[in-house]
Amino acid sequence: MKMTDVREASVVVLYHSGYGHTEAVAKSVAKGAEAVDGVSVQQIKADDENLNWEALADADAIIFGSPTYMGSVSAQFKTFMDASSKVWASMGWKDKLAGGFTCSASQSGDKLNTLIQLAVFSAQHGMQWISTGTLPGNNSSQGSVEDVNRLGSTLGLMAQANADQGADVAPPAADHRTAELYGARIAEAAKRWNGLAG
Numbered sequence: 001m002k003m004t005d006v007r008e009a010s011v012v013v014l015y016h017s018g019y020g021h022t023e024a025v026a027k028s029v030a031k032g033a034e035a036v037d038g039v040s041v042q043q044i045k046a047d048d049e050n051l052n053w054e055a056l057a058d059a060d061a062i063i064f065g066s067p068t069y070m071g072s073v074s075a076q077f078k079t080f081m082d083a084s085s086k087v088w089a090s091m092g093w094k095d096k097l098a099g100g101f102t103c104s105a106s107q108s109g110d111k112l113n114t115l116i117q118l119a120v121f122s123a124q125h126g127m128q129w130i131s132t133g134t135l136p137g138n139n140s141s142q143g144s145v146e147d148v149n150r151l152g153s154t155l156g157l158m159a160q161a162n163a164d165q166g167a168d169v170a171p172p173a174a175d176h177r178t179a180e181l182y183g184a185r186i187a188e189a190a191k192r193w194n195g196l197a198g
């Protein structure tokens with residue numbers, strides 16, 4: 001019989017944000033994960049000069065976040081991706097859970113390409129990718145922009161921030177609620193995947 005482990009599940013939210021919008025989303029993803037019992041969460045900036053690779057090595061789940069710049073991840077996030085090739089060489093993140101989010105100004109803005117990039121990156125590392133698990137909102141006559149998953153994303157989390165608004169108001173509340181749900185989903189999955197209590 002398998003004994004249930006009593007340690008906490010560890011979730012890292014690893015992100016880049018040029019102007020604060022993606023950082024605001026990262027905070028909501030982390031908030032959702034933290035709300036799950038028996039889960040510890042760290043937020044790490046992808047462009048931190050002293051990036052805490054040890055925290056990533058110890059994580060049960062890593063949730064990657066980048067703004068969409070020119071239809072793909074930001075240059076800073078790509079620099080992190082390339083630096084992680086050292087970890088890839090020893091399959092250091094194999095079988096950790098992975099998820100991803102992006103924020104951009106346009107409703108589409110080619111955000112799906114960024115999520116695909118993050119999913120392929122996670123697959124290169126041998127990680128297990130987690131979808132949103134949320135029905136699309138705002139897609140019927142009864143729908144509204146206040147709906148959870150108003151942008152109708154399934155691969156990973158999408159948020160949209162108006163180009164002329166600061167991170168204090170953009171993305172709007174619906175995207176932050178969606179982000180919290182995604183963080184919680186991955187935290188719950190990390191507990192199940194590792195046979196952790198609760």
Ligand SMILES: Cc1cc2nc3c(=O)[nH]c(=O)nc-3n(C[C@H](O)[C@H](O)[C@H](O)COP(=O)(O)O)c2cc1C
Binds near residue numbers: 023068071072108163
């Ligand atoms: C260099 C650059 C490229 C951008 N490219 C896109 C894009 O391809 N699609 C889009 O919808 N928004 C694009 N934007 C808008 C940003 O995605 C948007 O402002 C986002 O909220 C920025 O996130 P951040 O504050 O975390 O940097 C771009 C912004 C910059 C600065």
